[in-house]
Amino acid sequence: xxxxxxxxxxxxxxxxxTFPELTLSxxxxxxPLAIKMLSGGRFVVLDQDTPPGFDVAAxxxxxxxxxxxxxxxxxxxxx
Amino acid sequence: xxxxxxxxxxxxQWIAQIWRLDANNYPxxxxxxxxxxxxxxxxSPYVIPAPISYQAxxxxxxxxxxxxxxxxxxxxxxxxxxxxxDTFTLSELDDTFDSLVMGYTNDVTTATSMRIxxxxxxxxxxxxxxxxxxxxxxxxxxVISYETIIKMNVQFRRAxxxxxxxxxxxxxxxxxxxxxxxxxxRMPWGKxxxxxSNLVVDGNADDEISIQGPxxxxxxxxxxxxxxxTFALPYAPDYTEHAGAYNIIYKNGTSASVTSISGSTVTIxxxxxxxxxxxxxxSTALLTA
Numbered sequence: 001x002x003x004x005x006x007x008x009x010x011x012x013x014x015x016x017x018t019f020p021e022l023t024l025s026x027x028x029x030x031x032p033l034a035i036k037m038l039s040g041g042r043f044v045v046l047d048q049d050t051p052p053g054f055d056v057a058a059x060x061x062x063x064x065x066x067x068x069x070x071x072x073x074x075x076x077x078x079x
Numbered sequence: 080x081x082x083x084x085x086x087x088x089x090x091x092q093w094i095a096q097i098w099r100l101d102a103n104n105y106p107x108x109x110x111x112x113x114x115x116x117x118x119x120x121x122x123s124p125y126v127i128p129a130p131i132s133y134q135a136x137x138x139x140x141x142x143x144x145x146x147x148x149x150x151x152x153x154x155x156x157x158x159x160x161x162x163x164x165d166t167f168t169l170s171e172l173d174d175t176f177d178s179l180v181m182g183y184t185n186d187v188t189t190a191t192s193m194r195i196x197x198x199x200x201x202x203x204x205x206x207x208x209x210x211x212x213x214x215x216x217x218x219x220x221x222v223i224s225y226e227t228i229i230k231m232n233v234q235f236r237r238a239x240x241x242x243x244x245x246x247x248x249x250x251x252x253x254x255x256x257x258x259x260x261x262x263x264x265r266m267p268w269g270k271x272x273x274x275x276s277n278l279v280v281d282g283n284a285d286d287e288i289s290i291q292g293p294x295x296x297x298x299x300x301x302x303x304x305x306x307x308x309t310f311a312l313p314y315a316p317d318y319t320e321h322a323g324a325y326n327i328i329y330k331n332g333t334s335a336s337v338t339s340i341s342g343s344t345v346t347i348x349x350x351x352x353x354x355x356x357x358x359x360x361x362s363t364a365l366l367t368a
Contacts, residue, residue, distance in 0.1 A: 008311075010309065010311060010342075010344050011342060011344075014341065014342045015340075015341030015342030015343060015344035016315070016342035016343055016344075017311050017342070017343045017344070027187075030175075031123075031125065031126055031313070031368065032123065032313045033108055033109045033122070033123055033124075033125060033313075034108060034109070034110065034117075034120055034121065034122050034123070035120065035121040035123075035310075035311050035313060036117060036119060036120045036121075037119050037120070037121070037304075037307050037309065037310060037311065041309070043311055046117070046120065048109060048175065049178075049184050049185050049187055051187070051188055052188055056117070060117075
């Protein structure tokens with residue numbers, strides 16, 4: 001299942017977390033210092049040092065707005 | 080089963096975690112603006128990768144004596160008059176820790192494949208933190224447990240800029256941070272000290288507490304958005320109980336109930352947006368963080 005590498009998932013039955021590869025802005029990270037919950041058992045890791053000009057609220061709204069299925073489709077079509 | 084106090088061997092500097100305090104002394108992870116959290120977000124401490132020692136200095140106490148007939152008469156200790164500064168030492172240069180405690184932002188934009196840091200020697204209002212230090216303990220039968228010491232209200236400074244040296248066998252940079260301690264009227268999870276709290280101290284404030292438990296204690300804060308019914312813990316808790324045996328769960332400084340803990344997910348009844356949930360519980364996963 002090809003997913004947006006910025007999105008993590010909460011196991012529906014286990015409650016265990018699958019962490020995303022990248023932070024919300026696409027940076028690598030060493031520790032999940034801030035976790036923002038999205039709808040549908042998804043979450044993103046926020047940046048420790050947010051790049052100047054990066055609109056966190058807008059990006060979160062974009063990720064949270066569509067249904068998860070539509071989001072995954074969009075992510076895979078970009079790759 | 081209640082923990083049975085016993086004499087024990089203490090050893091090692093295992094895990095060190097640091098979190099910022101907001102204006103009301105609630106923990107807020109590493110949030111740059113701790114009084115302006117994003118609702119629906121979990122904030123967790125920075126786990127410091129290479130701590131080697133924390134050296135607590137002797138406090139200063141006032142003493143009063145009387146003298147008559149060429150000899151000492153009464154002599155009493157009155158009270159603590161000041162804290163001395165402690166020293167926290169890392170064995171490596173950690174620019175994430177340094178920028179966090181010195182209050183600047185690392186520049187990863189000027190050169191996106193490099194990292195530029197400063198010293199921020201001109202800072203006017205040093206940040207305030209909670210600092211958790213975990214050491215191990217062993218009974219005479221070698222039963223291992225962990226003691227997490229929490230310095231509840233501290234500030235940091237580096238005494239000097241960076242050094243270089245050709246001396247081998249030791250890190251040439253002085254990575255010792257001076258720690259300025261103060262008291263906190265809240266326990267780390269936000270409960271106010273009071274005469275009716277389970278931990279009663281004189282003056283309803285203190286500088287440190289320690290928690291003896293089966294694993295290092297993770298400190299997590301969730302800021303409610305008034306809608307979500309789950310939040311995620313950054314490290315798996317060792318216990319999924321939520322009846323008050325191991326996991327300390329508070330909301331806005333008051334003991335709170337949760338629906339369940341499954342894996343690393345805590346299920347709650349959503350509160351109001353901005354409510355501050357705190358979760359302090361043992362997590363062996365921290366040992367490999």
